[in-house]
Amino acid sequence: MKLFRKIYLQVFVGMLVLAVGLLAFSAWEVKRQGLEEARRYGTERVERNVREIREKNAEEKITVLESHVRDIVISSELQEYFGSMAVLWKNGEEIRNLSPYFLDWNLLEEMQKKSRLPETEILVEGPFMAGNRRLLIFYKKESGFGAGDEYSFAVFQDVTELYERTKKLILYGAGASGGLLLSIGFLLYRLLYRLFLPLEELKSGAADIAEGKYGGRIPVRRKDEIGDVTASFNCMAQKVEHHVEALREANEKQKQLLGSLAHEMKTPLTAIIGNADLLLTVRLKKEQEEKALSYILNESRRLSRLSEKMLELTGLYENGGMGAVMKEEGLNCLFQRLEASAAFRLKEKGVSLETTVRAEGLSEVMDADLMESLLLNLVDNACKASEPGGNILVSADERGIYVQDFGRGIPEAEIGRVTEAFYMVDKARGRSAGGCGLGLALCSQIARIHGAELLIESREREGTKVSVLWREERKEAGEQEKEFL
Numbered sequence: 001m002k003l004f005r006k007i008y009l010q011v012f013v014g015m016l017v018l019a020v021g022l023l024a025f026s027a028w029e030v031k032r033q034g035l036e037e038a039r040r041y042g043t044e045r046v047e048r049n050v051r052e053i054r055e056k057n058a059e060e061k062i063t064v065l066e067s068h069v070r071d072i073v074i075s076s077e078l079q080e081y082f083g084s085m086a087v088l089w090k091n092g093e094e095i096r097n098l099s100p101y102f103l104d105w106n107l108l109e110e111m112q113k114k115s116r117l118p119e120t121e122i123l124v125e126g127p128f129m130a131g132n133r134r135l136l137i138f139y140k141k142e143s144g145f146g147a148g149d150e151y152s153f154a155v156f157q158d159v160t161e162l163y164e165r166t167k168k169l170i171l172y173g174a175g176a177s178g179g180l181l182l183s184i185g186f187l188l189y190r191l192l193y194r195l196f197l198p199l200e201e202l203k204s205g206a207a208d209i210a211e212g213k214y215g216g217r218i219p220v221r222r223k224d225e226i227g228d229v230t231a232s233f234n235c236m237a238q239k240v241e242h243h244v245e246a247l248r249e250a251n252e253k254q255k256q257l258l259g260s261l262a263h264e265m266k267t268p269l270t271a272i273i274g275n276a277d278l279l280l281t282v283r284l285k286k287e288q289e290e291k292a293l294s295y296i297l298n299e300s301r302r303l304s305r306l307s308e309k310m311l312e313l314t315g316l317y318e319n320g321g322m323g324a325v326m327k328e329e330g331l332n333c334l335f336q337r338l339e340a341s342a343a344f345r346l347k348e349k350g351v352s353l354e355t356t357v358r359a360e361g362l363s364e365v366m367d368a369d370l371m372e373s374l375l376l377n378l379v380d381n382a383c384k385a386s387e388p389g390g391n392i393l394v395s396a397d398e399r400g401i402y403v404q405d406f407g408r409g410i411p412e413a414e415i416g417r418v419t420e421a422f423y424m425v426d427k428a429r430g431r432s433a434g435g436c437g438l439g440l441a442l443c444s445q446i447a448r449i450h451g452a453e454l455l456i457e458s459r460e461r462e463g464t465k466v467s468v469l470w471r472e473e474r475k476e477a478g479e480q481e482k483e484f485l
Contacts, residue, residue, distance in 0.1 A: 003199070008192050012185050019177045027170045034162040038136060039124050042157045046122055046138045049081040054144050062145075071095050074145050078153060085156040092152075099156050101130050108139045108154060120144075127159050134160045198226050202233055214241035269303075272296050329371070330363045331396045337372055338394065342379045350388035353379065356395040364470070366450055374446040378403040378466050381440065385409070385464060400452065400469040410458040418456060419444040443468075 056077065057063075062070050071088075075096040078086040088096040089105050097103075112123050119141045126136040136157040143151040201218045208216045214237060220230045275292040278284070284292065335355040346353050375394065382392045385407030393404040410418060419440045440454070443466075447454050452470035 023173045031166045089152045329368045349383045358397040374443045404465040406463040409460040
């Protein structure tokens with residue numbers, strides 16, 4: 001059973017129980033108040049009539065009449081004042097019963113004693129069933145008719161009409177409540193159906209995502225909690241779509257990398273195999289042997305560097321930087337480690353390195369190892385582009401980190417492609433310098449992990465400046481970085 005139907009049934013049953021309870025309470029309260037009013041009115045009527053009979057008997061001095069005549073007079077007065085619903089006793093013996101009902105005087109006496117009412121008070125009992133009628137009994141032991149305390153009487157009051165009215169109230173109330181419940185039930189069903197309709201759409205949307213349809217979105221029709229859930233679902237679907245797209249792109253890039261890697265490895269492997277075969281099959285001079293071995297060694301080293309950078313770049317593509325440990329890192333410390341790591345390469349090339357932090361105590365949140373790898377790659381590229389005796393400047397400020405050389409530079413048409421994996425401006429010179437075209441691709445990915453961006457500016461025969469810009473600074477770089485070299 002669907003959730004909205006369960007809620008509907010529970011609410012409807014709750015409303016039904018509430019309606020029945022209210023109807024029963026209303027009927028009971030109407031009957032109770034009616035009976036109390038009948039008792040009060042009947043008691044006042046009996047007391048008023050007894051008082052009038054007493055006054056009348058005092059004027060007519062019935063006490064001087066003979067006993068049987070007095071009985072007839074009092075019976076007549078009871079009939080006059082109470083009609084045919086009165087019973088008269090004299091010393092416990094019934095002398096006149098004007099009603100169609102029988103009353104046991106002894107039973108009334110016991111009731112009087114149990115109620116602990118004074119004998120002068122009126123006992124009210126009932127209602128009692130008499131045939132198909134309901135009766136209240138008003139009993140007074142000491143009548144006070146002016147003839148001593150030998151007379152007692154009881155008066156019936158028919159309250160059947162009160163019960164009939166209560167029954168009609170229940171019937172009319174049940175009918176009205178039933179019609180009202182049906183109307184409210186229909187409206188409630190429609191309301192709950194419309195209320196839960198977005199949940200059905202969410203279910204359908206989730207099924208689409210499970211089937212790989214990530215582009216669908218659910219319209220937000222409400223400004224309540226369900227609308228918030230729908231908006232959150234759309235946001236989740238969008239992020240899932242972005243993640244899936246990023247995974248597809250990463251997978252595609254890995255395929256391209258593997259294809260490019262195979263292509264790049266073909267040339268040095270062919271040269272290695274050729275020189276090794278030459279050494280094995282041909283007797284060479286010592287100088288030729290050394291040249292062949294040197295070529296094999298250089299190409300093997302290049303393959304080693306290629307595999308290392310390939311593994312690092314592939315790892316970054318796979319995890320998207322999830323393994324990066326971000327923490328506050330002082331740029332002075334970062335530059336000191338950079339100088340130590342690049343010292344051998346700089347000395348080998350005959351190039352000097354100058355580092356500057358333009359603000360004292362400047363630090364940034366980063367993965368220090370990845371950022372050091374980024375800077376090493378940039379410095380290595382700067383070394384390749386510089387002539388012996390050249391200078392490399394590495395500086396930092398609040399906007400980013402900058403690596404600048406004064407070497408041969410990059411043609412303007414090639415700047416947009418240098419961050420592609422295995423792309424080299426001068427392939428022959430790049431290979432002769434030990435390059436493989438992965439350095440800037442690796443730097444670009446590391447910068448992306450840090451929420452930063454590489455900005456490459458270069459002029460041929462003047463040099464290159466690579467800026468690692470982060471936060472909002474990268475939006476302003478195009479306007480503020482006008483001066484170069």
